[in-house]
Amino acid sequence: MYKKIVVGLISAAMAGLVYAAPDEDAEFKTPEELGWEAGVVAPSPLDPEYIDPEFKTLEEAEKAKAIGEAELKRIEKLRAGHNYLCQKKIFVNDCIDRAEGVLFKRSRIANKLIRQADHQIRIFKAQERRAKAAQDTPMPAKRATVKNNDDKVAKQNAKKAQEGANQAAYDAKLQAQEARRAQLEKEAAERKAKREARQAAYEAERQKREQAQKIQEEQNKKGGLFF
Numbered sequence: 752m753y754k755k756i757v758v759g760l761i762s763a764a765m766a767g768l769v770y771a772a773p774d775e776d777a778e779f780k781t782p783e784e785l786g787w788e789a790g791v792v793a794p795s796p797l798d799p800e801y802i803d804p805e806f807k808t809l810e811e812a813e814k815a816k817a818i819g820e821a822e823l824k825r826i827e828k829l830r831a832g833h834n835y836l837c838q839k840k841i842f843v844n845d846c847i848d849r850a851e852g853v854l855f856k857r858s859r860i861a862n863k864l865i866r867q868a869d870h871q872i873r874i875f876k877a878q879e880r881r882a883k884a885a886q887d888t889p890m891p892a893k894r895a896t897v898k899n900n901d902d903k904v905a906k907q908n909a910k911k912a913q914e915g916a917n918q919a920a921y922d923a924k925l926q927a928q929e930a931r932r933a934q935l936e937k938e939a940a941e942r943k944a945k946r947e948a949r950q951a952a953y954e955a956e957r958q959k960r961e962q963a964q965k966i967q968e969e970q971n972k973k974g975g976l977f978f
Contacts, residue, residue: 782832789836790849792829795857797822801864809875816868822861826854845950848943855939859932866925877914 797818806812830850837846884907 782836785832787832787836789840790833790846792833792850792853792857794853795822795860797857797860797864802860804864804867806868806871806875809872809879812868812871812875816865816872819861819864819868822864823858826858826861830854844946848946852939852943855936859936863929866928870921870925873918881911 801815801818804815806815833850833854834847837843837850840846
């Protein structure tokens with residue numbers, strides 16, 4: 752009884768901590784009160800609008816980044832809530848795996864959106880800097896300033912080349928990260944399939960043993976009739 756009371760208090764405290772409303776005086780809501788079903792998570796709200804977005808302005812890219820960051824915060828609350836709810840289920844790990852499978856995909860979409868937005872934000876800001884530099888560069892008025900202007904142009908060209916190299920390196924890094932995430936997702940799916948196979952094998956073996964035991968008991972009863 753003492754153990755059950757302690758577990759109940761811990762669960763209630765966690766639920767209150769995770770699901771408290773922004774207003775400190777507002778009533779706390781547990782996952783049960785919010786109507787959540789253990790292990791059942793809705794698909795990403797960013798799909799399909801933000802799967803492969805095109806940002807026309809800096810403001811659009813910054814807004815998309817904020818949306819992605821807000822989604823990651825929601826995912827953390829969902830993960831904590833479903834871990835809390837799944838602890839009450841018989842098959843705890845299966846319940847958590849169902850929720851985590853959807854949350855993993857939602858996290859992947861949100862992180863991809865943030866990376867794409869960051870990438871575009873850097874491009875927009877670099878374009879703004881180049882445009883500003885072009886406006887601020889005065890026309891050469893004397894021959895004495897021609898060499899200085901040539902040096903400035905050479906430096907600007909070198910800077911653009913370096914920015915291009917940096918961008919190429921960053922794109923290659925993104926591709927490597929995407930490949931790594933895809934591999935992790937594949938490995939997670941394989942581990943889940945193995946767990947389900949082991950569970951199925953265990954259930955089949957259990958049923959087989961129960962059937963054999965039942966047959967043995969029936970045979971023993973029939974044999975007892977001759978004594």
